Amino acid sequence: MEYTKKESSPERPQNPQQARPATDIRKMVQDDRVLALCELSGDLLFHKIPHEKIPRFVDGSLSAGREAAKAYKGKDMEALCAQKGIKILWKESGETRIGVTWRGQSAFGKNGCEITLVRESIRTLAENSTPLWDSPSGDDPLLSPQDALQLHLAHEFFHYLEYESNDPVSSRMDEIVTFQLFGWKRHAHINKCSEVAAHAFAKEAMGLPVLPNYFDYLYLVHTGKMTQAEFEAFLAHSQSVLNR
Ligand SMILES: [Zn+2]
Numbered sequence: 001m002e003y004t005k006k007e008s009s010p011e012r013p014q015n016p017q018q019a020r021p022a023t024d025i026r027k028m029v030q031d032d033r034v035l036a037l038c039e040l041s042g043d044l045l046f047h048k049i050p051h052e053k054i055p056r057f058v059d060g061s062l063s064a065g066r067e068a069a070k071a072y073k074g075k076d077m078e079a080l081c082a083q084k085g086i087k088i089l090w091k092e093s094g095e096t097r098i099g100v101t102w103r104g105q106s107a108f109g110k111n112g113c114e115i116t117l118v119r120e121s122i123r124t125l126a127e128n129s130t131p132l133w134d135s136p137s138g139d140d141p142l143l144s145p146q147d148a149l150q151l152h153l154a155h156e157f158f159h160y161l162e163y164e165s166n167d168p169v170s171s172r173m174d175e176i177v178t179f180q181l182f183g184w185k186r187h188a189h190i191n192k193c194s195e196v197a198a199h200a201f202a203k204e205a206m207g208l209p210v211l212p213n214y215f216d217y218l219y220l221v222h223t224g225k226m227t228q229a230e231f232e233a234f235l236a237h238s239q240s241v242l243n244r
């Protein structure tokens with residue numbers, strides 16, 4: 001018996017400004033370490049991390065999130081929040097900080113735990129989740145509004161777990177020296193380690209194909225706040241730092 005497989009390439013408009021081949025971008029996006037470093041490099045103290053320690057911060061944060069997700073794979077995040085007594089509150093529209101979309105916030109404390117979500121932001125995150133490379137889904141968004149909701153809740157649920165265990169990922173990672181004078185040193189943690197871990201948790205728990213901060217960048221590109229070329233250069237830079 002003969003088995004034949006026809007490969008058909010979809011017709012797509014050529015983008016003359018695209019300097020990097022789509023395959024390279026796809027590889028970078030699918031590499032959690034590259035997207036993790038994109039997130040980590042936004043930390044105010046990132047420049048204080050010694051170069052040789054950067055991979056440890058990236059890998060340690062990613063594995064902390066993945067490890068925590070093992071117990072929550074495929075779980076409904078709304079149900080999990082209800083089980084833990086976390087209230088979910090809704091706001092109709094959100095504020096935007098400079099270049100950053102405000103999708104919600106969470107407050108965990110002795111007097112109760114709550115996650116506030118912004119309906120408009122969850123909707124626009126889903127609407128702007130069309131991938132930037134050839135994809136079987138074509139021009140369809142990768143996230144449905146329900147996915148975007150689950151994603152946001154998964155991210156915040158991870159921060160709840162950090163609160164509950166009183167052991168945030170950023171505190172588990174090495175401290176870095178922020179200032180030194182005559183042998184006297186000041187130390188600090190890298191807060192973005194918790195963000196990277198929360199992304200890894202959400203990816204693993206939901207079975208997503210990419211580290212979900214990718215959707216934040218897609219949103220920025222699709223809404224004109226970042227060009228595709230800038231995003232690609234950002235990815236390439238992160239990759240080069242990791243390959244150093
Ligand atoms: Zn977070």
